[in-house]
Amino acid sequence: MTTASDVRHEENESTSSRLAINRLGMWLFILSESMLFGGLLMVRFSILGTFTHEELSQITGLIITAILLLSSFTAYRAERSMGSGDVANTKRYLMYTLGLGAIFTAGVAFEWYEALGVFPPSTPFGSVFFTMTGLHAFHVIGGLVIIAIVYGRVRRNDFTSSDPWPVEASVKYWHFVDVVWVFFYPALYLIS
């Protein structure tokens, strides 16, 4: 005879198994994206060697890197808050992440504005710089859209601590975007 406890146990097992499959799928997606960004890094070194343009603003690069790292921390806090059912903090940290991501994007736009006059995309360094930062910024904007959608649904109480996957997935994607920048920042700004 099946008891209510057995039904609950089966439901929890089914949810856990679905979550495990979701996570594996997300990691496979991240792995495939890594191939793309890894290829870009290879292109950067094969075309330019260790050359870096002296006119590139080191301070801007450092500031936007710090902002993106900080946004990873706020995203981490959002995920943790969701895990414990703390909706207020989840919303707060998702909003911080959105704000920091928007500042990062504005920083890249400012960098582009400055760079266009110094090394346009028609130059070897310009083509590598605009391709790498452009593709990364595109992913950042995509991440912002996803987090904004998740934020809206958290506000409507669509997710609970028993179904944290949408928040977790969007946060994982955001961390991945951060990891890519961890390699792009030294490759474009620091190595010379």
Added chain:
Amino acid sequence: MTENVPLAEAPTSEGMGIGARVILVLAALTVIEYLIAVAKPPGQIGMIFVIALSKAVLIVIYFMHVRQIWRGNHA
């Protein structure tokens, strides 16, 4: 009606502390990376690469919880 069972790790004070420590280490490594690039010591490319790799590993382990793939929710 089923109970809400938290599937993600609960934000214990230890969990929060780990996140704060990781972000501090990431910030310190970024500053070191920047200073190496400014000072340009011999072997700077190797040093910068190792630091970047360390930062990525920290994010993947502590923020992205890669260990959940094989350890479930206890990672």
